[in-house]
Amino acid sequence: MRLVKEVYEIAEKIKNMEIRGAGKIARSAALALQIQAEKSQAKNSDELWKELKEAAKLLHSTRPTAVSLPNALRYVMYRGKIAYQGGADLDQLKFIVINAAKEFIHNSEKAIERIAEFGAKRIEDGDVIMTHCHSKAAIGVMKKAWDEGKDIKVIVTETRPKWQGKLTARELAEYGIPVIYVVDSAARHYMKMTDKVVMGADSITANGAVINKIGTALIALTAKEHRVWVMIAAETYKFHPETMLGQLVEIEMRDPYEVIPKEELETWPKNIEVWNPAFDVTPAEYIDVIITEKGVIPPYAAIDILKEEFGWAFKYTEPWED
Amino acid sequence: MRLVKEVYEIAEKIKNMEIRGAGKIARSAALALQIQAEKSQAKNSDELWKELKEAAKLLHSTRPTAVSLPNALRYVMYRGKIAYQGGADLDQLKFIVINAAKEFIHNSEKAIERIAEFGAKRIEDGDVIMTHCHSKAAIGVMKKAWDEGKDIKVIVTETRPKWQGKLTARELAEYGIPVIYVVDSAARHYMKMTDKVVMGADSITANGAVINKIGTALIALTAKEHRVWVMIAAETYKFHPETMLGQLVEIEMRDPYEVIPKEELETWPKNIEVWNPAFDVTPAEYIDVIITEKGVIPPYAAIDILKEEFGWAFKYTEPWED
Numbered sequence A, B: 001m002r003l004v005k006e007v008y009e010i011a012e013k014i015k016n017m018e019i020r021g022a023g024k025i026a027r028s029a030a031l032a033l034q035i036q037a038e039k040s041q042a043k044n045s046d047e048l049w050k051e052l053k054e055a056a057k058l059l060h061s062t063r064p065t066a067v068s069l070p071n072a073l074r075y076v077m078y079r080g081k082i083a084y085q086g087g088a089d090l091d092q093l094k095f096i097v098i099n100a101a102k103e104f105i106h107n108s109e110k111a112i113e114r115i116a117e118f119g120a121k122r123i124e125d126g127d128v129i130m131t132h133c134h135s136k137a138a139i140g141v142m143k144k145a146w147d148e149g150k151d152i153k154v155i156v157t158e159t160r161p162k163w164q165g166k167l168t169a170r171e172l173a174e175y176g177i178p179v180i181y182v183v184d185s186a187a188r189h190y191m192k193m194t195d196k197v198v199m200g201a202d203s204i205t206a207n208g209a210v211i212n213k214i215g216t217a218l219i220a221l222t223a224k225e226h227r228v229w230v231m232i233a234a235e236t237y238k239f240h241p242e243t244m245l246g247q248l249v250e251i252e253m254r255d256p257y258e259v260i261p262k263e264e265l266e267t268w269p270k271n272i273e274v275w276n277p278a279f280d281v282t283p284a285e286y287i288d289v290i291i292t293e294k295g296v297i298p299p300y301a302a303i304d305i306l307k308e309e310f311g312w313a314f315k316y317t318e319p320w321e322d
């Protein structure tokens, strides 16, 4: 069995990071499955389903820890599996898979826009908003509120160790929005003047916990302490289905040299270890709403999103496994 | 009236920061009053009291916002005033003032040691301790626990923007203590593995709030959330008597270039402001104990320390004012 060359190409580009960013990776993976269905030489649905499973496994193996990539595969393959097991013929299976892939890509492209629309309704004229790190979805909400003529101001935390706050500050400021830039430690000091917190997510668990850039949980905690709403802007493919199976999300430990330059660290006593976790986990209870492209939900409804997107059936096997 | 030359010299050195650090400033100011009393040419207690008041005003004017400096002056001058108003003669007033100054200096020198002793008793073998910034008193507690053979480990936060965490990490590590160095934002992520939080204070208010390096309040908040004890190591001259009069402690706003280098900030859009508060305020409810050289107290007993050190009489005028 041979897969079409586009599948190998896309897999390679995801692997070597020519294609990167959660959204782009997810859309490219869906596109690969679509092309496989479109150009397949399969003579019946059994053959096509085999090819699709191979393609999905290959794509899945490229970046095994990211959540958006398997989610794109699941979205398409879950729908394909239902059809295949329900006795779809070749043309029906092709149609279902191509359609599911297009749907995923379309939803994903529109997601940021819709999140911005939904989120902006919850921003009021005169609001001071606090944000952390650099989230496309969160920034979308603020830009949209600004477009609507709301006079907002944004407190941006610098986001050590990699300073993503600088990107956010510049992007908002260049859009015209006034920005106050502070160190991460200042989050509580300025929470009293903050009206809303808007942040992104790397992934969201079955019980509504939000895995996001280290520091997110502290900001959410003090926001809750101040009765300031924490709004998490997140596309549905950030929801982590394996957490329905009890899986814990792995908190990536990154290079210590991101925190202290190598040359400097080498002069330090040997009994200092530098620990550099990329993410922390914010419990659902500190989050007011999660803003998805499907709608604004309480964090506790994460399970509903997961059930709808992936189904309980997912519990037993990945749709590309037997 | 002429003050002795040592008073002018010490005042000058405090002003130009040759003498710095809360402890040293306070002890030098007390010493200046002591020398004034010792070398005074005054012919009676009225003259001496006038000189002492002049000296106190001069010293007070050098660094008007620090709390340790006026506290040293108050300690000595309050005792002098009581004696003077009680009809002390020249020799009696000299004796009282010299004695009060020596007492202050002695107490101050012993304070760190005693705090270390008291604090170390609350550290248990195997404890993981989190600290923030660079506090001589807090470090004293950890070193003492280590000296006592307790196997501790310390999580040190880097303390943006001025990286005082580096000093703390090196100092502890060179003493032999294993250190884990993290960004400030990681405080909640590692609070679950933390047994005790030990931090210093810049000043402490009448109702037991702790003013300390920006970020302290966030760490205390998440420690409280985790039922981890927050222990504040602070000499009694860090207690801020003017807060008994309703005075708010001024939160020093420092140079934005500490956060972002000047050359970089100049390339940023003009609608980004960088705010750089040096301190934040931790409410008493997040603090388990304050460890002073007088003893371990609940934060709510700050008022008792203040009353004892400065008396209610302080409410009406500074002892060097009329």
Ligand SMILES: Nc1ncnc2c1ncn2[C@@H]1O[C@H](COP(=O)(O)O)[C@@H](O)[C@H]1O
Pocket (backbone or CB within 6 Å): A205, A207, A209, A210, A243, A247, A248, A249, A250, A251, A281, A282, A283, A284
């Ligand atoms: N690594 C992880 N993967 C998935 N969920 C997690 C993880 N760590 C914590 N959680 C969830 O996030 C919340 C953590 O709350 P807390 O222990 O208060 O920080 C709980 O709801 C946990 O179930």
Ligand SMILES: Nc1ncnc2c1ncn2[C@@H]1O[C@H](COP(=O)(O)O)[C@@H](O)[C@H]1O
Pocket (backbone or CB within 6 Å): B205, B207, B209, B210, B243, B247, B248, B249, B250, B251, B281, B282, B283, B284
């Ligand atoms: N600038 C300040 N000077 C003195 N006390 C303060 C100051 N800011 C806050 N406080 C006290 O510290 C606590 C602040 O608590 P919170 O408002 O929860 O941060 C309260 O007890 C206030 O009375």
